[in-house]
Amino acid sequence: MAKELKTNAMRMLDKLKIKYTFNTYQCDEFIDGIHIADMLGQPYEKSFKTIVCSGKSGEYFVFVLPIDKNIDLKKASKSVGEKSVELLHVKDINKVTGYIRGGCTPIGMKKQYKTVIHKSAEAFDEIIISGGKIGVQIFINPDDLCRVVNGKFEDITADEHIL
Numbered sequence: 001m002a003k004e005l006k007t008n009a010m011r012m013l014d015k016l017k018i019k020y021t022f023n024t025y026q027c028d029e030f031i032d033g034i035h036i037a038d039m040l041g042q043p044y045e046k047s048f049k050t051i052v053c054s055g056k057s058g059e060y061f062v063f064v065l066p067i068d069k070n071i072d073l074k075k076a077s078k079s080v081g082e083k084s085v086e087l088l089h090v091k092d093i094n095k096v097t098g099y100i101r102g103g104c105t106p107i108g109m110k111k112q113y114k115t116v117i118h119k120s121a122e123a124f125d126e127i128i129i130s131g132g133k134i135g136v137q138i139f140i141n142p143d144d145l146c147r148v149v150n151g152k153f154e155d156i157t158a159d160e161h162i163l
Contacts, residue, residue, distance in 0.1 A: 047128045049064070055082035062116070097109040
């Protein structure tokens with residue numbers, strides 16, 4: 001019998017009795033969210049990526065934004081009350097979060113960091129985030145996600161799209 005797939009994020013949601021569904025797809029290495037959404041026929045505006053930044057204070061911050069948008073570091077800094085933030089280097093993602101690039105989710109990191117979710121998520125009943133492992137997605141209500149990560153909704157993106 002095959003072992004049931006459960007990531008740290010899923011275990012945390014189960015423990016908190018938060019409703020979610022998940023999806024798996026074949027992927028052996030990092031592929032950006034736009035390519036995954038295209039591959040799976042998912043709308044960009046409901047598909048969110050997780051970005052981790054460090055602040056001047058030395059604290060870490062988590063930002064969840066649509067896959068086709070860039071983070072605006074000025075808006076992100078302001079949203080967490082920092083003078084400035086910068087993107088965490090890829091080599092440090094696992095050390096800080098417990099996750100790897102492409103499998104990083106705001107749920108169940110090594111430590112709960114201050115988290116900001118892009119305000120566009122509030123328009124949906126369900127958004128798609130990483131499931132905590134490459135090849136796994138979690139479908140979750142944005143308000144539930146916000147509660148789980150003790151986050152808030154704000155505008156943290158640059159005006160232009162990545163495409």
